[in-house]
Amino acid sequence: MKVYRAYKTLLATLLATAAFSAAAANKPAQEEWVDLFNGKDLSNWTIKLKGYPAGENAFDTFRVKDGLLQARYDKYETFGNTFGHIFSNSGPYSHYKLHVEYRFVGEQVKDGPGWALRNNGIMFHTQSPQSMAVDQDFPLSMEYQLLGGNGKDARSTGNLCTPSTQVVIKGELRKDHCMNSTSDTFHGDQWVTAELVVHGSELAQHFINGKLVFEYNDLQKDDGTPLEGGFIALQAESHPADFRSVRILNLKGCMDKKAKNYKSYFVKDDAKACKY
Known part of the structure; x- marks a missing residue:
C-alpha cells in the first residue's frame, strides 16, 4: 500500500512538473514577433x-x-x-x-x-x-x-x-x-x-x-x-x-489555456491551431 501511495505521489509530482514546464516553455504572455x-x-x-x-x-x-x-x-x-x-x-x-x-x-x-x-x-x-x-x-x-x-x-x-x-x-x-x-x-x-x-x-x-x-x-x-x-x-x-x-x-x-501554444495576447480564436 505504501509503495502504491508513493507511486501515486511521484506520478502526480511528475505530471505537475511536466505541466509547469510546458507552461513555462510556452510563456503565454511572451510575444512571438x-x-x-x-x-x-x-x-x-x-x-x-x-x-x-x-x-x-x-x-x-x-x-x-x-x-x-x-x-x-x-x-x-x-x-x-x-x-x-x-x-x-x-x-x-x-x-x-x-x-x-x-x-x-x-x-x-x-x-x-x-x-x-x-x-x-x-x-x-x-x-x-x-x-x-x-x-x-x-x-x-x-x-x-x-x-x-x-x-x-x-x-x-x-x-x-x-x-x-x-x-x-x-x-x-x-x-x-x-x-x-x-x-x-x-x-x-x-x-x-x-x-x-x-x-x-x-x-x-x-x-x-x-x-x-x-x-x-x-x-x-x-x-x-x-x-x-x-x-x-x-x-x-x-x-x-x-x-x-x-x-x-x-x-x-489558439485561445485554449490547456494548449501548448496558447497565448494570452490573442484576440481571435483559431481552435484548429491548438496543439496539446
Whole structure:
C-alpha cells in the first residue's frame, strides 16, 4: 500500500512538473514577433509594378542594400506612373500588430506626381499581387499612408487612404480617399516608427513613434462587404525610401489555456491551431 501511495505521489509530482514546464516553455504572455523582412534579400516577397506582371522587378525598383529594403529610381529615365508594391508572401492575416521603420531619402524621380513627394504607404488587408491586373495602379486595400515633411509645412504621417475601400469613423461611414491623422511632421531623412493594430474588419489603429494618431472601424470594400483580412505590402510611389524593420505579431491563434501554444495576447480564436 505504501509503495502504491508513493507511486501515486511521484506520478502526480511528475505530471505537475511536466505541466509547469510546458507552461513555462510556452510563456503565454511572451510575444512571438515574426520578421517579414530578413535584412538580407527579397526571397519572401513578390513585386508588382504597374505595367508589369507580378514577380517582375523592372528597373531594379526594389532592392536590399546594407540591411535595408529600398525603393529606388536611379535606373528610371522618367517615372511614367509606374506605381509599385512589394508584397510579403506571408499571410493572409486578419488580426495582428505590424511594426515598420521607414525613412524617405534623396530626390523624387523625374515626372513623379506632385502629391507623391515623400509619399509612400503600408498596404494591408490587400488582394494578392497575382490577382492584380497588369495595369492596375493600386491593390484593393487599406493604406496606412506614410508622408515625409517638405521642410516647411505641417504634413502628418500615419494617415489613411482607401483604394476601393471605405471605413466608419465615430459612427460615420467615410468614403474620403485620404484622411489625415493627428501625427507630428517629420522633415528630412529621419527614421520613423509606424505601428498598426488590426482586428479583422472591426478595428484598426495607427501609431507613430508609439503615439495613437488614427483609429477607425468597419473596414469594408466599396460595396459594403466587410474586409476581414488579406496580405501586406509596401509601396513605391516615386520617392526613394528605406525600410529597416518589417515585423508582425499574429493576434489570431489558439485561445485554449490547456494548449501548448496558447497565448494570452490573442484576440481571435483559431481552435484548429491548438496543439496539446
